[in-house]
Amino acid sequence: MSSRSYINDIVVSSRIRLARNLVDIPFPMKSTAEQAEQALDALENATGAGTELAFEEFEVIKVDDLNDSARMSMVERHIISPELGHNKSAATILNKDKTVSIMVNEEDHVRIQCILPGFSLYDSYAKANAIDDALQDKISYCFDEKLGFLTSCPSNLGTGMRAGVMVHIPALVLNSRLSNIANMANKFGLALRGIYGEGSDALGDLFQVSNQYSLGLTEIEIVNHIHSITKEIIKYERDERNKLLINQEDLIRDKIQRAYGILTNAYMLTTKEAMSLLSLLRMGADLEIFNGVDYSILDSIIVNIQPATLSLTFNGKVDERSRDIFRAEYIQKQLTQN
Amino acid sequence: MLCDLCKQYPATIMIKKIINGVQTEIHLCEQCAKRETISTGGKYDLSDFVKGVLDMQSGIDNSTYPQKNISEFFAKKLPKCPSCGLAFSEFRKTAKFGCENCYSAFSSILEPILKKMHGKTVHTGKIARSAGVDIIKKREISDIQHQLMKAVNEENFELAAEYRDMIKLLKENAGNEQ
Ligand SMILES: [Zn+2]
Ligand SMILES: [Zn+2]
Numbered sequence A: 001m002s003s004r005s006y007i008n009d010i011v012v013s014s015r016i017r018l019a020r021n022l023v024d025i026p027f028p029m030k031s032t033a034e035q036a037e038q039a040l041d042a043l044e045n046a047t048g049a050g051t052e053l054a055f056e057e058f059e060v061i062k063v064d065d066l067n068d069s070a071r072m073s074m075v076e077r078h079i080i081s082p083e084l085g086h087n088k089s090a091a092t093i094l095n096k097d098k099t100v101s102i103m104v105n106e107e108d109h110v111r112i113q114c115i116l117p118g119f120s121l122y123d124s125y126a127k128a129n130a131i132d133d134a135l136q137d138k139i140s141y142c143f144d145e146k147l148g149f150l151t152s153c154p155s156n157l158g159t160g161m162r163a164g165v166m167v168h169i170p171a172l173v174l175n176s177r178l179s180n181i182a183n184m185a186n187k188f189g190l191a192l193r194g195i196y197g198e199g200s201d202a203l204g205d206l207f208q209v210s211n212q213y214s215l216g217l218t219e220i221e222i223v224n225h226i227h228s229i230t231k232e233i234i235k236y237e238r239d240e241r242n243k244l245l246i247n248q249e250d251l252i253r254d255k256i257q258r259a260y261g262i263l264t265n266a267y268m269l270t271t272k273e274a275m276s277l278l279s280l281l282r283m284g285a286d287l288e289i290f291n292g293v294d295y296s297i298l299d300s301i302i303v304n305i306q307p308a309t310l311s312l313t314f315n316g317k318v319d320e321r322s323r324d325i326f327r328a329e330y331i332q333k334q335l336t337q338n
Numbered sequence B: 001m002l003c004d005l006c007k008q009y010p011a012t013i014m015i016k017k018i019i020n021g022v023q024t025e026i027h028l029c030e031q032c033a034k035r036e037t038i039s040t041g042g043k044y045d046l047s048d049f050v051k052g053v054l055d056m057q058s059g060i061d062n063s064t065y066p067q068k069n070i071s072e073f074f075a076k077k078l079p080k081c082p083s084c085g086l087a088f089s090e091f092r093k094t095a096k097f098g099c100e101n102c103y104s105a106f107s108s109i110l111e112p113i114l115k116k117m118h119g120k121t122v123h124t125g126k127i128a129r130s131a132g133v134d135i136i137k138k139r140e141i142s143d144i145q146h147q148l149m150k151a152v153n154e155e156n157f158e159l160a161a162e163y164r165d166m167i168k169l170l171k172e173n174a175g176n177e178q
Helices: A001-004 A033-047 A068-076 A121-135 A170-174 A178-187 A219-265 A273-287 A293-306 A306-313 A321-335 B029-038 B046-060 B070-077 B088-095 B107-118 B133-153 B157-175
Strands: A012-022 A060-063 A092-096 A102-103 A110-119 A161-168 A190-194 A206-211 B013-019 B020-026
Touching: A001 A273, A012 A121, A012 A219, A033 A092, A033 A102, A033 A121, A033 B013, A110 A121, A110 B046, A121 A219, A161 A219, A161 B070, A170 A178, A170 A273, A178 A219, A190 A219, A206 A219, A219 A273, A219 A321, A273 A293, A273 A321, A273 B070, A293 A306, A293 A321, A293 B013, A306 A321, B133 B157
Parallel strands: none
Antiparallel strands: A012 A110, A012 A161, A060 A092, A092 A102, A102 A110, A161 A206, A190 A206, B013 B020
16 A cells, blocks of 8 residues: 555656745846856755755756756756746756756746655655755745745745646546546646646646645645545546446457557657557556556656657757657667566 | 547637737637647736736726726836836736835735735745744744634634643743843
Protein backbone atom coordinates (compact mmCIF):
# COMPACT_ATOMS: atom_id res chain seq x y z
CA MET A 1 0.00 0.00 0.00
CA SER A 2 2.60 2.54 1.01
CA SER A 3 4.90 1.88 -1.93
CA ARG A 4 1.90 1.98 -4.25
CA SER A 5 0.72 5.31 -2.99
CA TYR A 6 4.07 6.80 -3.86
CA ILE A 7 4.44 5.54 -7.39
CA ASN A 8 0.87 5.93 -8.40
CA ASP A 9 -0.55 4.59 -11.64
CA ILE A 10 -2.94 7.53 -11.96
CA VAL A 11 -1.20 10.43 -10.21
CA VAL A 12 2.19 10.85 -11.84
CA SER A 13 3.50 13.78 -9.81
CA SER A 14 2.53 16.53 -7.36
CA ARG A 15 3.70 20.10 -7.68
CA ILE A 16 3.71 23.27 -5.57
CA ARG A 17 4.85 26.67 -6.79
CA LEU A 18 5.17 29.75 -4.58
CA ALA A 19 5.59 33.20 -6.17
CA ARG A 20 7.53 35.78 -4.16
CA ASN A 21 9.20 39.16 -4.72
CA LEU A 22 12.04 40.90 -2.94
CA VAL A 23 11.45 44.24 -1.25
CA ASP A 24 13.02 47.41 -2.66
CA ILE A 25 13.66 46.00 -6.14
CA PRO A 26 11.11 46.53 -8.95
CA PHE A 27 9.54 43.33 -10.30
CA PRO A 28 11.60 41.72 -13.13
CA MET A 29 9.63 43.41 -15.94
CA LYS A 30 10.73 46.81 -14.57
CA SER A 31 14.10 46.02 -13.03
CA THR A 32 17.39 47.07 -14.57
CA ALA A 33 20.14 44.58 -15.39
CA GLU A 34 21.94 45.49 -12.14
CA GLN A 35 18.78 45.11 -10.09
CA ALA A 36 18.10 41.69 -11.62
CA GLU A 37 21.66 40.65 -10.84
CA GLN A 38 21.16 41.94 -7.30
CA ALA A 39 18.08 39.72 -6.92
CA LEU A 40 20.00 36.71 -8.15
CA ASP A 41 22.90 37.45 -5.76
CA ALA A 42 20.45 37.66 -2.86
CA LEU A 43 18.99 34.27 -3.72
CA GLU A 44 22.42 32.69 -4.19
CA ASN A 45 23.36 33.96 -0.76
CA ALA A 46 20.18 32.64 0.80
CA THR A 47 20.67 29.12 -0.55
CA GLY A 48 24.43 28.61 -0.48
CA ALA A 49 27.01 27.38 2.00
CA GLY A 50 26.43 28.31 5.63
CA THR A 51 22.65 28.60 5.26
CA GLU A 52 19.98 26.30 6.61
CA LEU A 53 19.51 25.08 3.04
CA ALA A 54 23.13 24.06 2.42
CA PHE A 55 22.21 20.35 2.74
CA GLU A 56 20.16 20.59 -0.47
CA GLU A 57 23.40 21.29 -2.38
CA PHE A 58 21.78 23.87 -4.62
CA GLU A 59 23.39 24.69 -7.94
CA VAL A 60 22.84 27.96 -9.79
CA ILE A 61 22.15 27.49 -13.49
CA LYS A 62 21.85 30.68 -15.54
CA VAL A 63 19.49 30.37 -18.47
CA ASP A 64 21.86 32.52 -20.49
CA ASP A 65 24.54 29.80 -20.21
CA LEU A 66 22.28 27.14 -21.72
CA ASN A 67 21.86 26.48 -25.44
CA ASP A 68 18.35 26.26 -26.88
CA SER A 69 18.01 22.49 -26.61
CA ALA A 70 19.29 22.43 -23.03
CA ARG A 71 16.85 25.16 -22.02
CA MET A 72 13.91 23.53 -23.83
CA SER A 73 14.79 20.19 -22.27
CA MET A 74 14.53 21.75 -18.81
CA VAL A 75 11.11 23.05 -19.79
CA GLU A 76 10.06 19.60 -20.97
CA ARG A 77 11.24 18.11 -17.68
CA HIS A 78 9.24 20.79 -15.83
CA ILE A 79 12.34 22.08 -14.06
CA ILE A 80 11.80 25.58 -15.42
CA SER A 81 8.83 27.33 -16.99
CA PRO A 82 8.79 28.33 -20.66
CA GLU A 83 8.71 31.98 -19.55
CA LEU A 84 12.05 31.83 -17.72
CA GLY A 85 14.82 33.29 -19.81
CA HIS A 86 14.02 36.69 -21.25
CA ASN A 87 16.58 38.39 -19.06
CA LYS A 88 20.30 38.07 -18.43
CA SER A 89 19.99 37.17 -14.76
CA ALA A 90 17.25 34.58 -15.21
CA ALA A 91 18.32 31.41 -13.46
CA THR A 92 17.20 28.31 -11.69
CA ILE A 93 18.67 27.34 -8.36
CA LEU A 94 18.29 23.60 -8.48
CA ASN A 95 18.74 21.15 -5.60
CA LYS A 96 20.72 17.97 -5.91
CA ASP A 97 17.84 15.55 -6.46
CA LYS A 98 16.15 18.07 -8.80
CA THR A 99 12.92 18.10 -6.81
CA VAL A 100 13.27 21.79 -5.99
CA SER A 101 13.82 24.50 -8.57
CA ILE A 102 13.94 28.09 -7.37
CA MET A 103 13.39 30.17 -10.49
CA VAL A 104 14.88 33.64 -10.25
CA ASN A 105 13.80 36.62 -12.36
CA GLU A 106 10.91 34.98 -14.12
CA GLU A 107 7.70 37.04 -13.95
CA ASP A 108 8.41 37.36 -10.23
CA HIS A 109 11.81 37.54 -8.53
CA VAL A 110 11.34 34.16 -6.87
CA ARG A 111 9.33 31.12 -7.83
CA ILE A 112 9.90 28.21 -5.50
CA GLN A 113 8.83 25.03 -7.21
CA CYS A 114 8.76 21.56 -5.67
CA ILE A 115 7.74 18.50 -7.71
CA LEU A 116 7.56 15.06 -6.11
CA PRO A 117 6.60 11.80 -7.82
CA GLY A 118 3.20 10.24 -7.16
CA PHE A 119 0.29 11.52 -5.12
CA SER A 120 2.28 13.51 -2.57
CA LEU A 121 0.85 17.02 -2.58
CA TYR A 122 1.14 17.48 1.19
CA ASP A 123 4.81 16.45 1.19
CA SER A 124 5.42 18.74 -1.74
CA TYR A 125 3.78 21.65 0.07
CA ALA A 126 5.73 20.93 3.27
CA LYS A 127 8.98 21.02 1.35
CA ALA A 128 8.22 24.22 -0.60
CA ASN A 129 6.99 25.89 2.59
CA ALA A 130 10.15 24.93 4.51
CA ILE A 131 12.33 26.39 1.77
CA ASP A 132 10.19 29.54 1.76
CA ASP A 133 10.76 29.84 5.54
CA ALA A 134 14.49 29.27 5.29
CA LEU A 135 14.91 31.84 2.50
CA GLN A 136 13.42 34.46 4.81
CA ASP A 137 16.45 34.15 7.12
CA LYS A 138 18.32 36.14 4.48
CA ILE A 139 15.77 37.96 2.34
CA SER A 140 12.58 40.01 2.83
CA TYR A 141 9.48 39.55 0.70
CA CYS A 142 6.96 42.11 -0.56
CA PHE A 143 3.90 41.53 1.57
CA ASP A 144 0.70 43.39 2.40
CA GLU A 145 -1.50 42.53 5.35
CA LYS A 146 -4.67 42.59 3.26
CA LEU A 147 -3.37 41.41 -0.12
CA GLY A 148 -0.79 38.89 1.02
CA PHE A 149 2.31 38.19 -1.05
CA LEU A 150 2.56 40.81 -3.80
CA THR A 151 3.11 39.35 -7.25
CA SER A 152 3.59 40.95 -10.63
CA CYS A 153 0.32 39.54 -11.95
CA PRO A 154 -2.66 39.96 -9.61
CA SER A 155 -3.82 36.46 -10.58
CA ASN A 156 -1.09 35.06 -8.30
CA LEU A 157 -1.73 37.44 -5.42
CA GLY A 158 -2.32 36.32 -1.83
CA THR A 159 -0.73 32.96 -1.20
CA GLY A 160 1.26 33.23 -4.43
CA MET A 161 0.61 29.53 -4.65
CA ARG A 162 -0.17 27.28 -7.57
CA ALA A 163 -0.65 23.65 -6.58
CA GLY A 164 -1.27 20.86 -9.03
CA VAL A 165 -1.16 17.16 -9.68
CA MET A 166 -0.38 15.48 -12.99
CA VAL A 167 -2.92 12.75 -13.66
CA HIS A 168 -2.93 9.98 -16.27
CA ILE A 169 -6.55 9.32 -17.20
CA PRO A 170 -6.71 7.32 -20.46
CA ALA A 171 -9.98 5.53 -19.65
CA LEU A 172 -11.80 8.80 -18.94
CA VAL A 173 -10.51 10.12 -22.28
CA LEU A 174 -11.41 6.92 -24.14
CA ASN A 175 -14.95 6.92 -22.75
CA SER A 176 -15.36 10.71 -23.43
CA ARG A 177 -15.82 11.60 -19.78
CA LEU A 178 -13.26 14.40 -19.76
CA SER A 179 -15.80 17.23 -19.73
CA ASN A 180 -17.50 15.74 -16.64
CA ILE A 181 -14.19 15.84 -14.82
CA ALA A 182 -13.42 19.35 -16.04
CA ASN A 183 -16.81 20.59 -14.83
CA MET A 184 -16.35 18.99 -11.44
CA ALA A 185 -12.92 20.59 -11.07
CA ASN A 186 -14.30 23.97 -12.17
CA LYS A 187 -16.95 23.90 -9.49
CA PHE A 188 -14.21 23.68 -6.88
CA GLY A 189 -12.20 26.50 -8.40
CA LEU A 190 -9.77 24.15 -10.10
CA ALA A 191 -8.70 23.88 -13.74
CA LEU A 192 -7.97 20.82 -15.87
CA ARG A 193 -5.36 21.30 -18.57
CA GLY A 194 -3.31 19.15 -20.98
CA ILE A 195 0.35 18.75 -20.02
CA TYR A 196 2.05 18.13 -23.35
CA GLY A 197 0.74 19.83 -26.44
CA GLU A 198 -1.90 22.50 -26.70
CA GLY A 199 -5.51 22.70 -27.74
CA SER A 200 -7.34 19.44 -28.00
CA ASP A 201 -4.13 17.52 -28.57
CA ALA A 202 -3.34 16.64 -24.97
CA LEU A 203 -0.65 14.05 -25.62
CA GLY A 204 -0.46 10.85 -23.63
CA ASP A 205 -3.73 11.46 -21.75
CA LEU A 206 -1.77 13.46 -19.19
CA PHE A 207 -3.52 16.37 -17.50
CA GLN A 208 -2.84 18.81 -14.72
CA VAL A 209 -5.39 19.67 -12.05
CA SER A 210 -4.52 22.96 -10.40
CA ASN A 211 -6.04 25.84 -8.43
CA GLN A 212 -7.33 28.93 -10.24
CA TYR A 213 -7.60 31.12 -7.15
CA SER A 214 -4.70 32.10 -4.95
CA LEU A 215 -6.31 34.83 -2.83
CA GLY A 216 -8.78 34.40 0.05
CA LEU A 217 -7.92 30.77 0.74
CA THR A 218 -5.21 29.40 3.00
CA GLU A 219 -2.48 27.25 1.49
CA ILE A 220 -3.83 24.19 3.27
CA GLU A 221 -7.36 24.85 2.01
CA ILE A 222 -6.05 24.93 -1.56
CA VAL A 223 -4.09 21.72 -1.08
CA ASN A 224 -7.12 20.07 0.55
CA HIS A 225 -9.33 20.98 -2.42
CA ILE A 226 -6.96 19.53 -4.96
CA HIS A 227 -6.35 16.47 -2.83
CA SER A 228 -10.04 15.62 -2.52
CA ILE A 229 -10.85 16.30 -6.19
CA THR A 230 -7.88 14.16 -7.20
CA LYS A 231 -9.21 11.33 -5.04
CA GLU A 232 -12.49 11.61 -6.94
CA ILE A 233 -10.71 11.60 -10.29
CA ILE A 234 -8.79 8.46 -9.28
CA LYS A 235 -12.08 6.81 -8.37
CA TYR A 236 -13.74 7.77 -11.68
CA GLU A 237 -10.73 6.67 -13.71
CA ARG A 238 -10.76 3.28 -11.94
CA ASP A 239 -14.48 2.92 -12.61
CA GLU A 240 -13.97 3.63 -16.29
CA ARG A 241 -11.04 1.18 -16.47
CA ASN A 242 -13.22 -1.50 -14.89
CA LYS A 243 -15.98 -0.73 -17.37
CA LEU A 244 -13.48 -1.17 -20.21
CA LEU A 245 -12.43 -4.53 -18.80
CA ILE A 246 -15.98 -5.74 -18.32
CA ASN A 247 -17.42 -4.51 -21.62
CA GLN A 248 -14.54 -4.86 -24.02
CA GLU A 249 -11.66 -6.76 -22.50
CA ASP A 250 -10.65 -8.37 -25.80
CA LEU A 251 -10.49 -5.03 -27.59
CA ILE A 252 -8.47 -3.37 -24.84
CA ARG A 253 -6.09 -6.32 -24.55
CA ASP A 254 -5.56 -6.19 -28.31
CA LYS A 255 -4.96 -2.43 -28.27
CA ILE A 256 -2.40 -2.66 -25.48
CA GLN A 257 -0.52 -5.60 -26.96
CA ARG A 258 -0.44 -3.87 -30.35
CA ALA A 259 0.94 -0.77 -28.64
CA TYR A 260 3.76 -2.87 -27.20
CA GLY A 261 4.32 -4.44 -30.58
CA ILE A 262 4.68 -1.11 -32.34
CA LEU A 263 6.79 0.47 -29.60
CA THR A 264 9.28 -2.41 -29.69
CA ASN A 265 9.41 -2.83 -33.47
CA ALA A 266 8.84 0.49 -35.18
CA TYR A 267 11.74 2.08 -37.06
CA MET A 268 10.35 5.62 -36.68
CA LEU A 269 8.09 7.13 -34.02
CA THR A 270 6.76 10.69 -33.71
CA THR A 271 6.27 12.16 -30.24
CA LYS A 272 2.55 12.09 -30.75
CA GLU A 273 2.33 8.43 -31.73
CA ALA A 274 4.77 7.33 -29.05
CA MET A 275 2.87 9.24 -26.37
CA SER A 276 -0.47 7.65 -27.16
CA LEU A 277 1.04 4.15 -27.32
CA LEU A 278 2.93 4.67 -24.04
CA SER A 279 -0.30 5.86 -22.49
CA LEU A 280 -1.89 2.51 -23.38
CA LEU A 281 1.06 0.62 -21.89
CA ARG A 282 0.82 2.62 -18.70
CA MET A 283 -2.83 1.68 -18.36
CA GLY A 284 -2.04 -1.90 -19.37
CA ALA A 285 0.42 -2.16 -16.50
CA ASP A 286 -2.34 -1.25 -14.06
CA LEU A 287 -4.87 -3.64 -15.61
CA GLU A 288 -2.22 -6.37 -15.47
CA ILE A 289 -2.50 -6.88 -19.19
CA PHE A 290 1.02 -5.69 -19.73
CA ASN A 291 3.70 -6.64 -17.20
CA GLY A 292 7.40 -6.37 -16.86
CA VAL A 293 8.10 -2.67 -17.12
CA ASP A 294 7.90 -0.37 -14.10
CA TYR A 295 5.85 2.84 -14.02
CA SER A 296 9.05 4.70 -13.22
CA ILE A 297 10.64 3.45 -16.46
CA LEU A 298 7.55 4.31 -18.51
CA ASP A 299 7.44 7.77 -16.92
CA SER A 300 11.12 8.42 -17.62
CA ILE A 301 10.62 7.33 -21.25
CA ILE A 302 7.74 9.81 -21.58
CA VAL A 303 10.01 12.65 -20.43
CA ASN A 304 13.07 11.55 -22.41
CA ILE A 305 11.35 11.25 -25.80
CA GLN A 306 10.23 14.90 -25.88
CA PRO A 307 11.94 16.65 -28.83
CA ALA A 308 14.55 18.81 -27.04
CA THR A 309 15.45 16.25 -24.40
CA LEU A 310 15.83 13.61 -27.09
CA SER A 311 18.13 15.71 -29.23
CA LEU A 312 20.30 16.36 -26.15
CA THR A 313 20.64 12.62 -25.62
CA PHE A 314 21.76 12.25 -29.20
CA ASN A 315 24.13 15.15 -28.98
CA GLY A 316 22.69 18.26 -30.46
CA LYS A 317 20.88 19.25 -33.59
CA VAL A 318 19.12 16.60 -35.58
CA ASP A 319 16.35 16.92 -38.14
CA GLU A 320 12.88 15.69 -37.39
CA ARG A 321 13.18 12.45 -39.30
CA SER A 322 16.39 11.29 -37.64
CA ARG A 323 14.85 12.28 -34.32
CA ASP A 324 11.91 9.96 -35.00
CA ILE A 325 14.38 7.16 -35.74
CA PHE A 326 16.33 7.87 -32.54
CA ARG A 327 13.09 7.96 -30.61
CA ALA A 328 12.04 4.52 -31.86
CA GLU A 329 15.50 3.11 -31.10
CA TYR A 330 15.53 4.59 -27.62
CA ILE A 331 12.07 3.31 -26.70
CA GLN A 332 12.82 -0.17 -28.00
CA LYS A 333 15.98 -0.33 -25.91
CA GLN A 334 14.27 0.89 -22.74
CA LEU A 335 11.35 -1.53 -23.07
CA THR A 336 13.37 -4.62 -23.87
CA GLN A 337 16.49 -4.19 -21.75
CA ASN A 338 15.34 -6.24 -18.75
CA MET B 1 -21.01 22.96 -42.19
CA LEU B 2 -18.80 20.29 -40.72
CA CYS B 3 -16.75 20.66 -37.54
CA ASP B 4 -13.33 22.25 -38.21
CA LEU B 5 -11.57 19.79 -35.93
CA CYS B 6 -12.99 16.31 -36.46
CA LYS B 7 -14.59 17.06 -39.86
CA GLN B 8 -17.16 14.38 -39.03
CA TYR B 9 -20.01 15.97 -37.18
CA PRO B 10 -22.03 19.10 -37.98
CA ALA B 11 -20.65 22.26 -36.42
CA THR B 12 -23.08 23.79 -33.95
CA ILE B 13 -20.81 26.02 -31.89
CA MET B 14 -18.64 28.93 -32.90
CA ILE B 15 -15.63 29.77 -30.77
CA LYS B 16 -13.57 32.92 -31.08
CA LYS B 17 -9.93 32.25 -30.48
CA ILE B 18 -6.92 34.49 -30.41
CA ILE B 19 -4.02 32.79 -32.13
CA ASN B 20 -0.77 34.76 -32.31
CA GLY B 21 -2.70 37.94 -31.69
CA VAL B 22 -5.14 37.36 -34.55
CA GLN B 23 -8.73 36.63 -33.76
CA THR B 24 -10.08 33.65 -35.64
CA GLU B 25 -13.44 31.95 -35.61
CA ILE B 26 -13.62 28.19 -35.48
CA HIS B 27 -16.74 26.12 -35.95
CA LEU B 28 -17.02 23.01 -33.84
CA CYS B 29 -19.33 20.14 -33.08
CA GLU B 30 -20.51 19.78 -29.52
CA GLN B 31 -17.96 17.12 -28.58
CA CYS B 32 -15.00 19.04 -29.94
CA ALA B 33 -16.24 22.28 -28.42
CA LYS B 34 -16.31 20.65 -25.02
CA ARG B 35 -12.79 19.36 -25.42
CA GLU B 36 -11.62 22.75 -26.69
CA THR B 37 -12.96 24.59 -23.65
CA ILE B 38 -11.28 22.04 -21.40
CA SER B 39 -7.89 22.39 -22.95
CA THR B 40 -8.00 26.15 -22.88
CA GLY B 41 -9.75 26.23 -19.51
CA GLY B 42 -8.11 28.68 -17.17
CA LYS B 43 -5.51 29.59 -19.74
CA TYR B 44 -7.48 32.59 -20.89
CA ASP B 45 -5.66 35.68 -22.00
CA LEU B 46 -5.29 37.64 -18.79
CA SER B 47 -4.93 41.04 -20.35
CA ASP B 48 -8.22 40.56 -22.19
CA PHE B 49 -9.73 39.51 -18.90
CA VAL B 50 -8.52 42.63 -17.13
CA LYS B 51 -9.73 44.85 -19.98
CA GLY B 52 -13.09 43.11 -19.87
CA VAL B 53 -13.54 43.68 -16.15
CA LEU B 54 -12.53 47.32 -16.39
CA ASP B 55 -14.75 48.01 -19.39
CA MET B 56 -17.65 46.23 -17.78
CA GLN B 57 -17.49 48.69 -14.89
CA SER B 58 -18.18 51.50 -17.32
CA GLY B 59 -21.51 49.97 -18.27
CA ILE B 60 -22.69 50.23 -14.68
CA ASP B 61 -21.35 53.68 -14.03
CA ASN B 62 -22.24 55.33 -17.29
CA SER B 63 -23.49 58.49 -15.64
CA THR B 64 -20.34 59.08 -13.63
CA TYR B 65 -18.03 58.12 -16.43
CA PRO B 66 -19.47 59.34 -19.72
CA GLN B 67 -16.35 58.14 -21.55
CA LYS B 68 -16.53 55.18 -23.93
CA ASN B 69 -15.08 52.95 -21.29
CA ILE B 70 -13.64 53.23 -17.86
CA SER B 71 -10.16 52.03 -18.71
CA GLU B 72 -9.76 54.91 -21.11
CA PHE B 73 -11.07 57.18 -18.42
CA PHE B 74 -8.58 55.84 -15.87
CA ALA B 75 -5.77 55.86 -18.38
CA LYS B 76 -6.11 59.63 -18.42
CA LYS B 77 -6.92 60.13 -14.77
CA LEU B 78 -4.57 57.79 -12.92
CA PRO B 79 -0.99 58.97 -12.54
CA LYS B 80 1.88 56.60 -13.29
CA CYS B 81 3.23 54.50 -10.44
CA PRO B 82 5.61 56.91 -8.66
CA SER B 83 8.15 54.15 -7.97
CA CYS B 84 8.51 52.21 -11.20
CA GLY B 85 6.78 54.50 -13.69
CA LEU B 86 4.26 51.91 -14.88
CA ALA B 87 1.35 53.62 -16.62
CA PHE B 88 -2.17 52.36 -16.16
CA SER B 89 -2.50 51.73 -19.89
CA GLU B 90 0.49 49.38 -19.61
CA PHE B 91 -1.22 47.39 -16.87
CA ARG B 92 -4.38 47.27 -18.97
CA LYS B 93 -2.35 45.77 -21.79
CA THR B 94 -0.22 43.26 -19.87
CA ALA B 95 -2.18 42.62 -16.65
CA LYS B 96 1.13 42.90 -14.84
CA PHE B 97 2.37 45.33 -12.22
CA GLY B 98 5.92 46.69 -12.21
CA CYS B 99 6.65 46.88 -8.49
CA GLU B 100 5.15 46.47 -5.04
CA ASN B 101 4.04 50.12 -4.94
CA CYS B 102 1.89 49.69 -8.07
CA TYR B 103 -0.61 48.01 -5.76
CA SER B 104 -1.14 51.22 -3.82
CA ALA B 105 -0.83 53.47 -6.88
CA PHE B 106 -3.66 51.60 -8.62
CA SER B 107 -5.60 50.51 -5.55
CA SER B 108 -8.77 52.25 -6.77
CA ILE B 109 -9.22 49.83 -9.68
CA LEU B 110 -7.99 46.70 -7.93
CA GLU B 111 -11.12 45.59 -6.10
CA PRO B 112 -13.30 44.58 -9.10
CA ILE B 113 -10.38 42.82 -10.77
CA LEU B 114 -9.56 40.77 -7.67
CA LYS B 115 -13.20 39.99 -7.11
CA LYS B 116 -13.55 38.62 -10.64
CA MET B 117 -10.21 36.81 -10.54
CA HIS B 118 -10.37 35.17 -7.13
CA GLY B 119 -13.91 35.68 -5.88
CA LYS B 120 -12.32 37.17 -2.76
CA THR B 121 -10.27 40.25 -1.96
CA VAL B 122 -8.59 39.55 1.38
CA HIS B 123 -5.59 37.30 2.05
CA THR B 124 -6.07 34.63 4.72
CA GLY B 125 -2.97 32.51 4.18
CA LYS B 126 0.64 32.51 5.29
CA ILE B 127 2.23 35.69 6.61
CA ALA B 128 5.66 36.83 5.50
CA ARG B 129 8.24 37.39 8.20
CA SER B 130 8.74 40.87 6.77
CA ALA B 131 5.17 41.74 7.83
CA GLY B 132 6.51 42.13 11.35
CA VAL B 133 5.83 40.52 14.71
CA ASP B 134 2.63 42.47 15.40
CA ILE B 135 0.78 41.29 12.33
CA ILE B 136 1.98 37.74 12.83
CA LYS B 137 0.75 37.77 16.45
CA LYS B 138 -2.54 39.40 15.49
CA ARG B 139 -3.14 36.68 12.93
CA GLU B 140 -2.16 33.97 15.39
CA ILE B 141 -4.71 35.28 17.87
CA SER B 142 -7.49 35.55 15.29
CA ASP B 143 -6.78 32.02 14.08
CA ILE B 144 -7.13 30.68 17.60
CA GLN B 145 -10.28 32.73 18.06
CA HIS B 146 -11.73 30.88 15.07
CA GLN B 147 -10.77 27.56 16.63
CA LEU B 148 -12.33 28.70 19.89
CA MET B 149 -15.62 29.52 18.18
CA LYS B 150 -15.59 26.16 16.44
CA ALA B 151 -14.96 24.37 19.72
CA VAL B 152 -17.85 26.25 21.40
CA ASN B 153 -20.17 25.39 18.51
CA GLU B 154 -19.23 21.76 18.84
CA GLU B 155 -19.79 22.08 22.62
CA ASN B 156 -16.24 20.96 23.25
CA PHE B 157 -15.82 23.25 26.26
CA GLU B 158 -12.65 21.66 27.53
CA LEU B 159 -10.89 22.51 24.27
CA ALA B 160 -12.52 25.94 24.21
CA ALA B 161 -11.10 26.71 27.65
CA GLU B 162 -7.65 25.72 26.40
CA TYR B 163 -7.96 28.10 23.45
CA ARG B 164 -9.15 30.88 25.75
CA ASP B 165 -6.03 30.47 27.89
CA MET B 166 -3.82 30.49 24.81
CA ILE B 167 -5.37 33.74 23.60
CA LYS B 168 -4.97 35.34 27.03
CA LEU B 169 -1.31 34.33 27.10
CA LEU B 170 -0.65 35.64 23.61
CA LYS B 171 -2.35 38.95 24.38
CA GLU B 172 -0.35 39.36 27.62
CA ASN B 173 2.90 38.64 25.79
CA ALA B 174 2.03 41.16 23.11
CA GLY B 175 1.33 43.76 25.80
CA ASN B 176 4.64 43.11 27.59
CA GLU B 177 6.66 43.71 24.49
CA GLN B 178 5.24 47.14 23.88
ZN1 LIG C 1 -15.93 17.83 -34.04
ZN1 LIG D 1 5.20 50.38 -9.64
